[in-house]
Amino acid sequence: MPEVRSNPVPERPFVSFLSDYGTTDEFVGVCKSVMWSLAPDLVLVDVTHDIPAHDVRAGALTLVRAAQYLPEGGIVLAVVDPGVGTDRRLLGIEVEHGTLLGPDNGLLAPAVAMLGGARRVVSLTNADYQLPAPGPTFAGRDVLAPAAGHLAAGVALAELGDEVDAAGLVPGLVSLPQHDPGGAIAGEVWWVDRFGNCELNIDPEELTAHGATRGAPVEVRFGTEVRAARWVDTYADAKPSELVLVVDSYGLTSLALDRRSAAEVCGLRAGSAVTLVPPGATVSDEGTSPNGSGEPG
Amino acid sequence: MPEVRSNPVPERPFVSFLSDYGTTDEFVGVCKSVMWSLAPDLVLVDVTHDIPAHDVRAGALTLVRAAQYLPEGGIVLAVVDPGVGTDRRLLGIEVEHGTLLGPDNGLLAPAVAMLGGARRVVSLTNADYQLPAPGPTFAGRDVLAPAAGHLAAGVALAELGDEVDAAGLVPGLVSLPQHDPGGAIAGEVWWVDRFGNCELNIDPEELTAHGATRGAPVEVRFGTEVRAARWVDTYADAKPSELVLVVDSYGLTSLALDRRSAAEVCGLRAGSAVTLVPPGATVSDEGTSPNGSGEPG
Amino acid sequence: MPEVRSNPVPERPFVSFLSDYGTTDEFVGVCKSVMWSLAPDLVLVDVTHDIPAHDVRAGALTLVRAAQYLPEGGIVLAVVDPGVGTDRRLLGIEVEHGTLLGPDNGLLAPAVAMLGGARRVVSLTNADYQLPAPGPTFAGRDVLAPAAGHLAAGVALAELGDEVDAAGLVPGLVSLPQHDPGGAIAGEVWWVDRFGNCELNIDPEELTAHGATRGAPVEVRFGTEVRAARWVDTYADAKPSELVLVVDSYGLTSLALDRRSAAEVCGLRAGSAVTLVPPGATVSDEGTSPNGSGEPG
Numbered sequence: 001m002p003e004v005r006s007n008p009v010p011e012r013p014f015v016s017f018l019s020d021y022g023t024t025d026e027f028v029g030v031c032k033s034v035m036w037s038l039a040p041d042l043v044l045v046d047v048t049h050d051i052p053a054h055d056v057r058a059g060a061l062t063l064v065r066a067a068q069y070l071p072e073g074g075i076v077l078a079v080v081d082p083g084v085g086t087d088r089r090l091l092g093i094e095v096e097h098g099t100l101l102g103p104d105n106g107l108l109a110p111a112v113a114m115l116g117g118a119r120r121v122v123s124l125t126n127a128d129y130q131l132p133a134p135g136p137t138f139a140g141r142d143v144l145a146p147a148a149g150h151l152a153a154g155v156a157l158a159e160l161g162d163e164v165d166a167a168g169l170v171p172g173l174v175s176l177p178q179h180d181p182g183g184a185i186a187g188e189v190w191w192v193d194r195f196g197n198c199e200l201n202i203d204p205e206e207l208t209a210h211g212a213t214r215g216a217p218v219e220v221r222f223g224t225e226v227r228a229a230r231w232v233d234t235y236a237d238a239k240p241s242e243l244v245l246v247v248d249s250y251g252l253t254s255l256a257l258d259r260r261s262a263a264e265v266c267g268l269r270a271g272s273a274v275t276l277v278p279p280g281a282t283v284s285d286e287g288t289s290p291n292g293s294g295e296p297g
Numbered sequence: 298m299p300e301v302r303s304n305p306v307p308e309r310p311f312v313s314f315l316s317d318y319g320t321t322d323e324f325v326g327v328c329k330s331v332m333w334s335l336a337p338d339l340v341l342v343d344v345t346h347d348i349p350a351h352d353v354r355a356g357a358l359t360l361v362r363a364a365q366y367l368p369e370g371g372i373v374l375a376v377v378d379p380g381v382g383t384d385r386r387l388l389g390i391e392v393e394h395g396t397l398l399g400p401d402n403g404l405l406a407p408a409v410a411m412l413g414g415a416r417r418v419v420s421l422t423n424a425d426y427q428l429p430a431p432g433p434t435f436a437g438r439d440v441l442a443p444a445a446g447h448l449a450a451g452v453a454l455a456e457l458g459d460e461v462d463a464a465g466l467v468p469g470l471v472s473l474p475q476h477d478p479g480g481a482i483a484g485e486v487w488w489v490d491r492f493g494n495c496e497l498n499i500d501p502e503e504l505t506a507h508g509a510t511r512g513a514p515v516e517v518r519f520g521t522e523v524r525a526a527r528w529v530d531t532y533a534d535a536k537p538s539e540l541v542l543v544v545d546s547y548g549l550t551s552l553a554l555d556r557r558s559a560a561e562v563c564g565l566r567a568g569s570a571v572t573l574v575p576p577g578a579t580v581s582d583e584g585t586s587p588n589g590s591g592e593p594g
Numbered sequence: 595m596p597e598v599r600s601n602p603v604p605e606r607p608f609v610s611f612l613s614d615y616g617t618t619d620e621f622v623g624v625c626k627s628v629m630w631s632l633a634p635d636l637v638l639v640d641v642t643h644d645i646p647a648h649d650v651r652a653g654a655l656t657l658v659r660a661a662q663y664l665p666e667g668g669i670v671l672a673v674v675d676p677g678v679g680t681d682r683r684l685l686g687i688e689v690e691h692g693t694l695l696g697p698d699n700g701l702l703a704p705a706v707a708m709l710g711g712a713r714r715v716v717s718l719t720n721a722d723y724q725l726p727a728p729g730p731t732f733a734g735r736d737v738l739a740p741a742a743g744h745l746a747a748g749v750a751l752a753e754l755g756d757e758v759d760a761a762g763l764v765p766g767l768v769s770l771p772q773h774d775p776g777g778a779i780a781g782e783v784w785w786v787d788r789f790g791n792c793e794l795n796i797d798p799e800e801l802t803a804h805g806a807t808r809g810a811p812v813e814v815r816f817g818t819e820v821r822a823a824r825w826v827d828t829y830a831d832a833k834p835s836e837l838v839l840v841v842d843s844y845g846l847t848s849l850a851l852d853r854r855s856a857a858e859v860c861g862l863r864a865g866s867a868v869t870l871v872p873p874g875a876t877v878s879d880e881g882t883s884p885n886g887s888g889e890p891g
Contacts, residue, residue, distance in 0.1 A: 011634040016627065022491040023320070023617070026363040029344040033313065036340050037368045040308040043630050047623035053492055054556055066620040069735065071631045082556055085531025134548030136531050141366065141546070194616040195647055234679025234730050249735070251728030259648055259676055319788040320617070323660040326641035330610065333637050334665040337605040350789055351853055379853055382828030431845030433828050438663065438843070 013039055013152035014074035018047035018063055019140065020054060021079065027138075031077075031145040034131065038149030045070075054082035056107050058270060060172050061190055063111040065250050070098070076111070077148045078102035079140045090143050091169070092157045094120040099157060101144050109172035118166040125161035177202050183210045183281025189263075189272045190252070196261020197235075197246075198268050202253040202276060207231070207245075212278035218245055219277035220255065222268060229255060245276075310336055310449035311371035315344035315360055316437065317351065318376065324435075328374075328442040331428065335446030342367075351379035353404050355567060357469050358487055360408040362547055367395070373408070374445045375399035376437045387440050388466070389454045391417040396454060398441050406469035415463040422458035474499050480507045480578025486560075486569045487549070493558020494532075494543075495565050499550040499573060504528070504542075509575035515542055516574035517552065519565060526552060542573075607633055607746035608668035612641035612657055613734065614648060615673065621732075625671075625739040628725065632743025639664075648676035650701050652864060654766050655784055657705040659844055664692070670705070671742045672696035673734045684737050685763070686751045688714040693751060695738050703766035712760040719755035771796050777804045777875025783857075783866045784846070790855020791829075791840075792862050796847040796870060801825070801839075806872035812839055813871035814849065816862060823849065839870075 021027035028049050047066050051059040059080035081103045089104040095115040100108045112118050129150050131142040147160050177187035191199040212218050217228040229243040238244040238258035248254040255262045318324035325346050344363050348356040356377035378400045386401040392412040397405045426447050428439040444457050474484035488496040509515050514525040526540040535541040535555035545551040552559045615621035622643050641660050645653040653674035675697045683698040689709040694702045706712050723744050725736040741754050771781035785793040806812050811822040823837040832838040832852035842848040849856045
C-alpha cells in the first residue's frame with residue numbers, strides 16, 4: 001500500500017478516472033475540462049479508458065485491482081454505463097477514505113466493498129451541480145464530471161442530491177470459483193493483461209488447501225484441453241514455452257508463459273472457464289457446472 | 298456549459314491539446330515537456346491525439362464539439378498538419394475568451410467561428426519563442442508547443458509574431474446538408490463515436506421542419522439501402538437490433554442501435570452519405586447531388 | 595532544445611514516464627497514483643506507454659529521442675522489463691541534470707550517455723522506500739514508482755539503496771551502420787513513426803561524406819528491392835508516390851513518402867536492414883554482413 005497521509009483530506013484534490021470511453025473521441029478530454037474548470041488545483045489520474053464498451057464486469061474488476069493503490073481521501077470517477085438514458089441512478093458513494101461516483105449498475109460495488117463499505121449514498125439529482133445538455137444527458141460530462149469537480153472544490157456530497165439506502169444498490173456480479181467435491185477448482189479468467197497473463201478468480205490459498213504445492217505441477221483444463229502447469233514463483237522461472245501458474249502481483253493465481261502471451265497460446269480471454277486440478281484431485285460432473293456469482297473477497 | 302469563472306484569466310493557465318500524433322510515439326510527450334518547461338503551473342488536457350493522420354476535417358469537427366466545454370480563457374493547441382514543411386502559416390488566433398494555436402489549414406476555423414470569431418491573428422514567426430531543430434522544423438515541438446508554453450507563462454500573443462488579417466485565414470471545410478425539394482435531407486456522417494453511433498450533419502430542427510416527429514419512423518438511405526429508423530429519445534429506447542435516430546448529446550441527429558455499433562451494422566464511416574426522408578417527403582434527383590461545404594452553424 | 599531554467603532544480607518536481615505497459619490495463623494509472631500520493635505537487639508527463647512489450651531496444655531509442663526535450667533536473671521513469679522476477683537490478687542513475695530510474699538491462703544506457711554519463715548509480719534495494727506486494731513484486735508499482743515519488747518529494751537518491759559501480763551497467767544494444775568499402779552504408783530502420791516515416795540509424799553527414807548531395811538521388815536497398823530515393827529538404831518536397839530521403843526532426847536520415855506510409859509501401863519495420871548507396875558507390879559482399887552494435891553517437 002502507498003504511504004498514506006495521516007490526514008485523510010489530500011493536499012490537493014485527487015480524482016481517479018476509469019471509463020469505457022476510449023481515447024479516440026473527445027469524451028475523456030471534455031470530462032476532464034469540466035472537472036478542471038471547477039477545481040483548477042485537481043490532480044487527475046487515468047486508471048484506464050479502454051474498458052471494453054459496456055463491459056461493467058471488466059470495469060468493476062479493474063477498479064478493484066486499482067482501488068487499493070489510489071490515494072486516501074480521493075475521488076473515484078467510473079463510467080461504464082450501458083444503461084445511459086434509462087432510469088438507472090447515478091450515485092456518489094462515500095467510503096471511509098474517499099468517494100466513488102458512477103452509475104448504479106454494479107460497477108462500483110466490488111470496490112466499495114473492498115474499501116470498507118458504503119457510509120453514505122447520494123443519488124446525484126441536484127441539477128444545480130449539473131451541466132445543461134444540448135441533447136440528451138451525457139452522464140459523464142453533464143452529471144458525473146461536474147459532481148467530481150464540485151466535490152474536489154469542496155462541495156459536500158450531501159449537496160449533490162438525495163441520500164438513498166445503501167442496501168438498495170445494484171450488486172457487483174463477478175464470478176467466484178466452484179469447489180468440486182473431488183478437489184478440483186472450477187474458476188474462470190478474470191483478466192488478460194497486456195502481456196497475455198491470465199489472472200484467474202482463484203486464491204492461491206485455495207490451491208494450497210486442495211493439495212497443490214509450489215514447484216509441483218497442477219493440471220489445468222480449459223476448452224477441450226488438459227495441460228500440466230508448474231506452479232512457479234515468478235514469470236522468469238518458466239522454461240521456454242512452459243505453461244506455468246504464478247501468484248500475480250495482486251495476489252491471485254495466474255496462468256502465464258515467460259515473455260509470451262498465455263492467452264494467445266491457450267486461446268483464453270476474460271470469462272473463459274479454467275479448472276485447476278491439484279495433484280490427487282479429480283473432476284466430478286458438478287465441477288463443470290456454471291460458476292456462482294458474488295463479490296470478490 | 299461548465300460554470301465559468303467571472304475572471305476570464307484562469308487561476309492556472311490551461312492548454313487543451315488535440316493532434317493526429319497518436320500516443321505510440323513520443324511526439325505528444327515531447328510537446329508537453331516543452332510546454333511544462335516553460336510554464337510549470339500549467340494544466341494540460343488531452344482532447345485526443347487519435348485524429349486520423351492528416352485528417353484536418355475530423356480534427357476540426359472534434360475541436361468544435363469539444364470547444365464549448367473547454368475553460369474560458371484557456372489555450373487550445375491543435376496539430377493536424379499535412380502541409381508540414383510547406384509555407385502554410387502557423388497561427389495564434391485570439392477569440393473572446395482564449396487563444397487557439399495551430400496551422401492555417403482550416404483546422405481551427407470552425408471552432409474559432411463557434412467561439413465568436415477571431416479578434417486578432419498572429420503568424421508565429423518570432424524565432425525567439427521557438428526551439429532550434431536538429432533537422433527540419435517539427436512544428437508542434439519547435440513552434441506551437443513553445444508558443445503555448447510562452448502564452449501560458451504570460452507572454453502576449455503579439456510578441457510571438459506579426460499580426461495578419463483574419464480575413465485571409467483558410468476556411469474550414471465541413472459539409473452542410475442539402476435540402477431536397479421533395480423534403481428529403483441529404484447529409485453525411487460527421488463522426489462515428491467509440492460506440493458506433495453515427496452523428497449526422499443534420500440539425501433535428503431541420504427534421505422537424507420537414508415533417509418528422511419524435512416516436513415516428515424516418516426513412517434512412519445510405520449506399521443502396523433504404524431503411525426505416527424510429528426517432529427515439531434515448532439509445533435505451535431502441536429495441537434489440539432496431540435502427541433508431543436520436544438527438545445526441547451535442548444536439549445533432551445520430552443513427553444508433555442500442556448497445557451495438559450502428560456504423561458496423563450499416564457499413565457507415567465518417568463522410569458516408571446518409572439521406573433522411575421524413576414521412577411524406579420524396580427524394581428527387583437533386584437530392585443525391587454532392588453536398589455543399591461550409592462551416593457548422 | 596527547450597529554454598532551460600538557470601536553476602537545475604525545477605519549480606515543481608517533474609517525472610517523465612515511459613513503459614511498455616500499454617494503457618488498457620491499470621498499470622500506468624496505479625504507478626501514477628503511487629507517485630502522486632508521495633509527491634502531490636508532481637508534474638507527470640507520459641512519454642509513451644506503447645513501447646512493444648519487452649522491446650528494450652525500442653524503449654531505449656524512444657528515450658534517447660525524447661531525452662533532450664525533457665526538463666532539466668527532472669526524473670525519468672522507464673519500465674521495459676522482460677527480466678522481471680530475475681535478479682536484474684533496478685537502478686537510479688544520476689546524470690548532470692536529472693535522475694533516471696529503471697531496470698539494468700540497457701534501457702537507460704543510451705539516454706544516460708546522451709545526457710553526459712552517470713555521476714552516481716544506486717541499486718534500489720532499500721525496502722523502506724518500496725511498497726509491500728500482495729504477490730511477487732510488480733517492479734514499476736512497488737519499487738520504481740515509489741522511488742520516483744520519494745525523489746520528487748525530496749528524498750536523496752543515496753537513501754534509496756546502495757551505490758554501485760557505473761562501469762558495471764548493462765550497455766545499450768542499438769545498432770550502428772556498417773560502412774562498405776565500396777562506399778555504401780548498410781544500416782537499419784531504428785523507428786517507424788505514426789506517419790510511416792522510417793528513421794534510419796544513418797547520420798546525414800555520413801551520407802554527405804560518401805558523396806550524396808541534397809536534391810540528388812541515392813540508391814536504397816531493402817529486402818530484394820533496389821530503389822532510387824531523392825534526398826529532399828522536407829516531406830512536402832516529395833512528388834506523389836515518390837520515395838524520398840529527408841533529414842528528420844531529430845537530425846537523422848529518414849525514408850519517407852508525402853502523406854503516405856513509407857513503411858507500409860516498402861514493407862519496412864523497426865529493425866529492417868536498409869542499405870544506402872550514394873552515387874558512384876558500390877556494395878561489396880561485406881556490405882551485407884550483420885550490423886555492429888553499440889550506442890548511438
